[in-house]
Amino acid sequence: MSLDLSAYRELLVALLPELVLTAWAMVLLLFIAWRHRTAGDLRATGWLTLAALASTAAAVWWLWWNTARAQGLPGMVAVDDFRWVTDWLFLGAAGLTVLVSFSYLEREALLAPEYYLLLVFATLGMMLMAGGADLMVIFLGLELMSVAVYVLAGFDRKSPRAAEAALKYFLLGAFASGFLLYGIALIYGATATTNIALLGVQVSLMQTPNVMLLAGLALLLIGFAFKVAAVPFHMWVPDVYDGAPTPVTAFMATGVKAAAFAALFRVLTEGFAAAAAWRDIVWWLAVVTMAGGNLLALAQRSLKRMLAYSSVAHAGYLLVAVASGTAAGRSAFLVYLVAYTLMSLGAFALLAAKGRRGESDVLIDDLAGLAAQRPWLAFALATCMLSLLGFPGTAGFIGKWYILVAATGAGDNLLAALLVLASVVSAGYYLPVIMAMYMKPEPSDGAHAGARLGRLGDAAVALVVAGLLVFGVWPNRLLDLAQAAGDSLRPAATAQPPSPGR
């Protein structure tokens, strides 16, 4: 199915997933306005949200199945496999977050169904970010996502920490948006376009590097680096992740990060493939982020802050995939992202099970003896930790292996070596979690009696663990999918430059 994006009707088809989700958001708004008092209403909203995400995923699948492709002049949205895969990822992350949130919201007495609505809007923003073929669409998606997540971060109104987190996130996020927007403006000034494909053509035709373009690119990178939490733009991460309700943290660490990375990939690949300058910048960002994230995580005692810094470290690994700048790098990025989303969501969900009141006070040592009392919970958390560590048999290893293949394939053996050295450091903070659970005696008999997720949360964690193990041993399907999606982003160098007469 080829879609001419300049025709209204076909543009609507190309936007079908986003439209479905928007329609659902309206339904949810009406529903919430009608019923928003009891825990039952909250649950009903949750189920409606799941239905919304599922039907959107079905819409994505339908387009995917019909191998939808754009035709004619470049439009505002991309129609390619990369978009479908990332859409599914965002929807999956949101779905798992909803499952974990069911019992969490009731337990923490956050009886406001708007939570789910914000989640839906944030997901919509992510889909626009990853699917935007124009810098303006990406920016709009980013704002839609960010505003919703600012509110979600401060969703626990009674908690001063959550308020602090939200404010911090908002202020710094606004700055980052400013950088991004100014970068877009400069790029527009240099090339007279915000369309990524046209931008790519312009960049590839430039004989000498254009200072305005490079400045715009640098600002763009800063804006994205903030969103993906790359060192040195990670300062907000520990406090925000720590203060936000744990399911929201999980969503931020996976969905938000994934969306920013997806947009970054599209912009750099399709727009700036010909401008070599960003490779060095991203290379150094990757190195600094891996080193910084891992070393800082090593010093944490609180489980939530440790996971926050570990998410910074993982942003570094993903940046290695970005730095390779090849199709293999894009595929590796997608594989790693799937693995990372699963393991990170799982880890935060299990933290939510263990903790109370925001979980910022759960120390790693508080997990002592968990294995004896709650063996399945401990097994799930151990699997997530090993996967985060990149241990064979888990999806995390496949992801890391693929990134290594991409990096060495691009001739960057040094970066690959630095990546594994950083992973060795990470053993220093993932293993103590396993150690505490399995090798230390429980402090008291009932120490872990309250560690519960609710039935749906359990289901979400079971899904995560199954996914990690299945993809760890049998990743063939995932690898094929990622390869197809990675290939679907095309650098402008292969595109036809416009004929001089036009």
Added chain:
Amino acid sequence: MYARWVLTALLAWPLVAALVVMLVPAARAKQVAFGASLVELALSIPLWWTFVPEAGMQFVADQAWIAAWGIRYTVGVDGISLFMVLLTTFLMPLSVLGSWSYITKREPAFYALLLVLTTGMIGVFIALDLFLFYVMWEVMLIPMYFIIGVWGGESRLYAAIKFFIYTFFGSLLMLVAIVVLYIHVGRATGTYSFSYLHLLANLSGLGPLAPWLFGAFFLAFAIKVPMFPFHTWLPDAHVEAPTAGSVILAGILLKMGTYGFLRFALPLFPAVALSQPVQAAIVALSLIGIIYGGLVAMVQPDFKKLIAYSSVAHLGFVMLGIWALTLQSVQGALLVMINHGISTGALFFLVGMIYERRHSRLIDAYGGIARVVPLFAAILTIVSLSSIGLPGTNGFIGEFLVLLGAFRTYPVAAGIATTGVIVAAAYLLWALQRVLFNPLDKHENEKLTDLSPRELAVLVPLLACIVWIGVYPKPFLRRMEPAARHLIEQVRPAAAPAQSPALGAAP
């Protein structure tokens, strides 16, 4: 028929058994595990007869795994890995039996981990696909980590994490090297594959990359062996691990390092491995290991630590034998690998048995117990003598062959290594004297009970092997010889052309 499924069965059976062990009632766990490990042994024994020494790789099984990325499940056995597989299957039932009364908490988990560990270890020895090899190499880390960390001694957490991180560090760099090889050979031939034979056949033109890649493999294996100065994890891990853990650690895990040198580091990078500085460095480190390991063992107050350091010395012989690269020395190295598994395994069992009675590993806590526990004393003496390398025991054959072979390549080094045998005699005989023969001056020791039938059942097979290899090593040597010869023929000429142009270019 047997040839096609046996290796896969050896890998799969322990995993199935581990599941069963977790499901049966806790009290039955050890019986089931023992039965399972006996079945595993029974499965592996026909390998000994059906193995054809001259035929190279055999019992090969090959299946696509992640086909699009050239990752296959390929396993096979040759004269080098055959003995490692058999040693593993031979030590496992003994380890289960040796843990019978030692392990008292969370028994099902312990035995299940032992069985998973079996799969990992056998997998390392038979993998012919570098991806599979890496996976197995890492997979065996986790069970061992848990065995040390959950059932170990007082500072088990420290020992467990040290063991894990040391190994992990080396092996991750090896992973990068494997991936670089994969990309390099894939570019050159157009076929991207992790297959060992494919990489081996097509590896050329590495240029300045080769020393780095060799370095990565070297680090992973040298940590595992362990060579001086990468050995510091070993005493901690050995001392803290429960008896079965120490036995497997010494008996099999350390051999993975030397096996890795024989299978990967030498054949893949012969020019680097046999270049002058690398040769000098490895021979020097081996000698330091032999002498230093022995001297440090001599001053250990803790019997288990003494044995741990003696492992450093023994593995030094293996490394010397491998790098000397003569037929005798390589065969000797292989034999020392087997002997060390048997003798040191037996020593760890014996220390574990006496520890169960007295709850002390300190040599000073004993003295004169030969009169109280004569059977124990007799066996400890025999095993110690075999570890020293007394003629008539297995230890003699292995070390003698290594020294004989090494003398042709490195006469001075072989001379120095010979003194290592004397050091070994010194520390072990001295320890024997202090434990068994001095006056019986501690009251706690007067009530010690002698070995039980179960403990004898653990030790007798080991004693039998000590005598068998010591008196009639020919069946072993005959099966090793073609593989050792093949290795030398593979490595020597491949190393030579890289050196001669350099010489020719010199003014």
